[in-house]
Amino acid sequence: MDKIQLSLLEQVADLHEVPEGAYSLRIDGVLYGKRSSENIEIVKKEDKPGIDIIIKPGTKNESVHIPVLLSQTGLKELVYNDFHIGEGADVTIVAGCGIHNGGDGDAEHSGIHSFFVGKNARVKYIEKHYGEGDGNGKNIMNPETVVEIDEGGYMEMQTAQIKGVDSTCRKTTARLKKDATLIVHEKLMTHGEQFAETEFEIDLDGENSGTHVVSRSVARDHSRQKFLSNIRGNNRCSGHTECDAIIMDNASVIAIPEILANHVDASLIHEAAIGKIAGEQLIKLMTLGLTEKEAEEAIVNGFLK
Amino acid sequence: MLELRNVSYRVENTEILKDINLKIDDRFVAITGPNGSGKSTLAKVIAGIFVPTSGQILLDGEDITNLSITERANMGVSFAFQQPVRFKGLTVKDMISMAAGEKLSISTACTYLSEVGLCAKDYINREINASLSGGELKRIEIAMINARGTKLSIFDEPEAGIDLWSFNNLIRVFEKMHERTHGTILIISHQERILDIADKVIVLVDGRVDTYGAKEKVLPGLLNVNAGCRFTKGE
Ligand SMILES: Nc1ncnc2c1ncn2[C@@H]1O[C@H](COP(=O)(O)OP(=O)(O)OP(=O)(O)O)[C@@H](O)[C@H]1O
Ligand SMILES: [Mg+2]
Numbered sequence: 250m251d252k253i254q255l256s257l258l259e260q261v262a263d264l265h266e267v268p269e270g271a272y273s274l275r276i277d278g279v280l281y282g283k284r285s286s287e288n289i290e291i292v293k294k295e296d297k298p299g300i301d302i303i304i305k306p307g308t309k310n311e312s313v314h315i316p317v318l319l320s321q322t323g324l325k326e327l328v329y330n331d332f333h334i335g336e337g338a339d340v341t342i343v344a345g346c347g348i349h350n351g352g353d354g355d356a357e358h359s360g361i362h363s364f365f366v367g368k369n370a371r372v373k374y375i376e377k378h379y380g381e382g383d384g385n386g387k388n389i390m391n392p393e394t395v396v397e398i399d400e401g402g403y404m405e406m407q408t409a410q411i412k413g414v415d416s417t418c419r420k421t422t423a424r425l426k427k428d429a430t431l432i433v434h435e436k437l438m439t440h441g442e443q444f445a446e447t448e449f450e451i452d453l454d455g456e457n458s459g460t461h462v463v464s465r466s467v468a469r470d471h472s473r474q475k476f477l478s479n480i481r482g483n484n485r486c487s488g489h490t491e492c493d494a495i496i497m498d499n500a501s502v503i504a505i506p507e508i509l510a511n512h513v514d515a516s517l518i519h520e521a522a523i524g525k526i527a528g529e530q531l532i533k534l535m536t537l538g539l540t541e542k543e544a545e546e547a548i549v550n551g552f553l554k
Numbered sequence: 555m556l557e558l559r560n561v562s563y564r565v566e567n568t569e570i571l572k573d574i575n576l577k578i579d580d581r582f583v584a585i586t587g588p589n590g591s592g593k594s595t596l597a598k599v600i601a602g603i604f605v606p607t608s609g610q611i612l613l614d615g616e617d618i619t620n621l622s623i624t625e626r627a628n629m630g631v632s633f634a635f636q637q638p639v640r641f642k643g644l645t646v647k648d649m650i651s652m653a654a655g656e657k658l659s660i661s662t663a664c665t666y667l668s669e670v671g672l673c674a675k676d677y678i679n680r681e682i683n684a685s686l687s688g689g690e691l692k693r694i695e696i697a698m699i700n701a702r703g704t705k706l707s708i709f710d711e712p713e714a715g716i717d718l719w720s721f722n723n724l725i726r727v728f729e730k731m732h733e734r735t736h737g738t739i740l741i742i743s744h745q746e747r748i749l750d751i752a753d754k755v756i757v758l759v760d761g762r763v764d765t766y767g768a769k770e771k772v773l774p775g776l777l778n779v780n781a782g783c784r785f786t787k788g789e
Contacts, residue, residue: 493642530641532603537652538702540624547652551641
């Protein structure tokens, strides 16, 4: 790995080197390295780019890292990663994509991640997207996440895209069985001329299934954001989405919530709020000695922390 | 010393502060007066949140009338709001650190919280959001001003929402703060017990300084001011 790649790796995965334990590292369109552990098997797909991550039932407190780095301009790739999380396992998966685009061609990474969360399994999925580079080429990321959670399973997704991604279209679809839970925390910041769209489509099929989607975003400069969510309650279940956006400068944000109850005991809530930083918040921090700009930064950083 | 010279503040066609002249130099100075008499507005004019329509404000002889909120804060003006502001995401520790102007160790931040009667470990990582109660928020606001430790600290109705048990502790906080800063503590209050610790009391009525003087002189006449309140005269 060269310097740029190492720094990307740090940005998206907080790693300074190839991680311990099971991992798969993809650099510039090829599998750079992978390692399976006793309980977590990583298998390269034969028919298309991507890997299968197979986690044995009952695996506890293990983690797997699967960062993707792009440092070549003009590179476009579509990768399929499938996660099979065995019954009763409890694992953390750290994914992330970093692009350094120093040229004039667009660099694009699209990943389709499918999760099969077994009965009573728990998985924490952390994903960071980051872009940099001074060329005119755009950094594009289009992640798609498909989630199926079996009875009693639990998945928590933490996604963050804070800097440097020019265009993103994120789609998450999920299907939950009995007693299954899906929690999503999304953080997003766009600046410059960036565009970000994020869409959730969640089917609460099983009895006592539940989901909570929390999206916090900041749109600055001329950037545009679109938030779509569609939660369908098809059984006794609970669903809650919160979309909370700070809008600044000349940005534009649209939130389109949809909740659909197909069952009398489906309890669904959507909250959406878009607004600029409250004047009194700025004033409060200024009375503590911060300049207006510093106050703005502190509020935005806190909001996205 | 804080000095206001002929300070007026007008919004559209209403004059909210009218020709205020004050020299404030004591340890504890209380501002009291009927609701709507202009107390909070006066505090905001001193902190730089509102710019007076006319008149001058001087801090230690320096004209600060045209200085920004930030500049005044850095010169030593602190202001605890009547209605503290909530922030999504910022924690109690973040706010106290910003107030102190440096990254604080957990233990230092905790000291400020304990002083206002909050069990520090329960609060230090809480967000300053809607989940905090009104009284908790008020106490955190006071802790922030305490952490700043500036030569002029203005508290806008600090006792509001604070339970009776904590009242004496609150007064202790002010006393300790003064021991540390040797500055002036300006407290807007309707509470007799707070007025009672003041060296001097300012009575604002209808945007004007009605009375300003030693507590012993002002307090006895205070009930008459309230009795003569213009609200009851149907103005
Ligand atoms: N932006 C404004 N436009 C018009 N009137 C205002 C504005 N801001 C304040 N006022 C009025 O100015 C007067 C003084 O308000 P201020 O908040 O200073 O009163 P106060 O003495 O602090 O009252 P309280 O004891 O209720 O806190 C009130 O009558 C209020 O309605
Ligand atoms: Mg007031």
